Amino acid sequence: MLTEQNLAKKLIQDGNISQRQADFVISKLNESEKSFEETLLDLEYINETELTAARAKLLGVHAIDLSTFPIAADAVTAIPETLAREFNLIPVMKSQNKLTIAMVDPLDMESIETIERISGCRVQPMLSSRRDIQQAIETYFGVFGKIKSLFIEAGHDHKELGQNKENREGLEITQIEGPIAQIIQLIIVQAVNTGASDIHLEPLENRLRVRYRVDGILQEVLSIEKVHQAALTSSAKIMCSMDIAEKRIPQDGRFRIEVQGRNIDLRASTFPAMHGEKFVIRILDKDSAYVELTKLGIEGEQFKKLTEVIHQPHGIFLVTGPTGSGKTTTLYSVLKEVNTPLVNVITMEDPIEFDLDTVNQGQVNVKAGLTFAKGLRAMMRQDPDIVMIGEIRDSETAEIATQAALTGHLVLSTLHTNSAPGAIARLTEMGVEPFLVASSLAGALAQRLIRRLCPKCKKAYSPSPEVVQHFNLDSNVKYQFYKAVGCRECGRLGYKGRAGIYEFMPATDEIRAMIVAGLSTSELRKQAIVDGMLTLQMDGMQKVVAGVTSLEEVIRVAGGDE
Secondary structure (H helix, E strand, C coil): CCCHHHHHHHHHHCCCCCHHHHHHHHHHHHHCCCCHHHHHHHCCCCCHHHHHHHHHHHHCCCECCCCCCCCCHHHHCCCCHHHHHHHCEEEEEEECCEEEEEECCCCCHHHHHHHHHHHCCEEEEEECCHHHHHHHHHHHHHHHHHHHHHHHHHCCCCHHHHCCCCCCCCCEHHHCCCHHHHHHHHHHHHHHHHCCCEEEEEECCCEEEEEEEECCEEEEEEEEEHHHHHHHHHHHHHHCCCCCCCCCCCCEEEEEEEECCEEEEEEEEEEEECCEEEEEEEEEEHHHHCCCHHHCCCCHHHHHHHHHHHCCCCEEEEEECCCCCCHHHHHHHHHHHHCCCCCCEEEEECCCCCCCCCCEEEECEHHHCECHHHHHHHHCCCCCCEEEECCCCCHHHHHHHHHHHHCCCEEEEEECCCCCCHHHHHHHHCCCCHHHHHHHEEEEEEEEEEEEECCCCCEEECCCHHHHHHCCCCCCCCCCEEECCCCCCCCCCCEEEEEEEEEEEECCHHHHHHHHCCCCHHHHHHHHHHCCCCCHHHHHHHHHHCCCCCHHHHHHHHCCCC
C-alpha cells in the first residue's frame, strides 16, 4: 500500500525533494483538503513526471505519459465516460481482448474488475497522474466519443457521399453533410485548437493513422479502423473539390472552415501510397500571416541591415530554407512592411496561401499554361513597384526576376538553399551570369524554426567549459543555459511554440566583387561573417543564452559544428 510516509521517504532518497520540504508539505495538510501529492505539485517542489515515476517504482508498475502516448479511439470508447470519471482512469489502447488503462491507482482491483466486466476485455493497468487523466478524459471522450457515434451513424455504406460529387470552387465545409464529413470536421477543428500546422491521414496496413504536426513535430492523435478509410478519404476529397474517382495520381485542393469565429483556409494534397491514398491538410491561419517584422526574432544589427535592404527601391531580396521553415510568413511580413498606398504590389504564388488586403495576388496555373515565368512577364506590364514571386524554381524565372530588379523593381522571392550565401550559387547554377547576380542581389536571408522552451518548466544549468569553448562564447562570462523538462502546460514536451533563427547576408561591395570573381560559397560565407553576418548557429546560440530555446534544439536544427 502506498502511504504518504513511504512516498515522502522515496522522494527524499531519490533527491526529488528535501526533508525540510517534506516536513513543510505534511504540516500544510491539516490546513486544506488537498493530498500530499497535490500540495507537492502546488508548491512546485516537484513536477508530475518525477512524481509519477516515483509512485510507479513504489507500486512496482509501469507508468505512462499521456501527453505523448497515442490514445486510440476504439480504446477510449470501450467504457462509458461516467465510469472513467468515477474511477479516475482512461483506456489508451485496445488489442483484441486486452484493454490497457491509465489509472491513478493501478492496484484498485474493484475498478479493474468492473472495467473487465463491462468491456469484456482483460485489463492491463498502468500508472498516470490524476491531472493527466482528467485532462485526457476531457479531451478524448469529447472528441472520440463524438467520432464513434458518427461512425455508428454512418454505418459502412456511407450513402451520404453521393450527395456532392461535382467540383466547385471555394467549396465550404458546411456544404457537405453527413457523419463522415462531420468526422473530418472534428479532426480539423481539434487540430486548429491544438495549434497544429498540418494534418496527416496516413493509410497503414491495418488502420488509418491520424497525426498532427505541432511545433514542427508529428504526433499521433487518432487510430481509425481500416474499414472507414475509403469513406474518410472520399469525403475529404469532396470538401476540397478533388476528383473522388481518381486514385492513381496525386491531387491538390483547398477549402475553408470557420473555427471559433476565425476563417481558416486549408490546403490539401493526396499521394497514392501502398495501402491507399495519403492525405495531408495544411492549416493556413490568416492571423499567422500577419506577423510584424519586429516580432519575427531578427534582432540588433541584423534587423537594421534587413530593413535597409527591403526599403531599397530595387534589387532582389531572397528568403532561403527548407520546406516548413517559415519562408512564406517572413515574405508576408516584409510585404506588410513595404506595402503602402504609394506603391503597386503584385504577387505570383503557388498556391496563394493567404488573402492579403491591398495586394494584387496571382496564382500559378500550370494546366492553363500560367507558370511563374509567364506570370512574371505579365506582371511586369502592370506597372509594379514591388514584385513577390513565391519561388524561383527555374532559369527563366531567375532571369526575368534579375532583369526586373535591374530595371528599378524590388523583387521578393524564396529559394531552396541551406544558407544565405548558398543563394548565390543557386542563381548561377540556374544560368544567371555572376555579374548580373552581383548587380541585382540586395540581400539573402536564411532561416529555420526552433521550438521555444516552455517558460513554466524550463530548468537552468551552467554549461561546461568545453561547450562554451566549442561555440566560441566568452569564457569570462558565467552563462546560464536552460533545458527542456516537461509539464502539464506544454504536454510534457518541454517546449511550447516556435521561434526563428536567421542569418542575413546583405550584398556589400566586398560580396559583389567576390560574386563577379566566381568565388565559392565558403569564401562568400567567410566574408559575410567578417561583414557582421550571424550564422544560423550563432543566432541560435544567442537565443540559447537568452533562454528562448535549448542547446539541444539548436544542434538539432542548425547543427553542432560550423
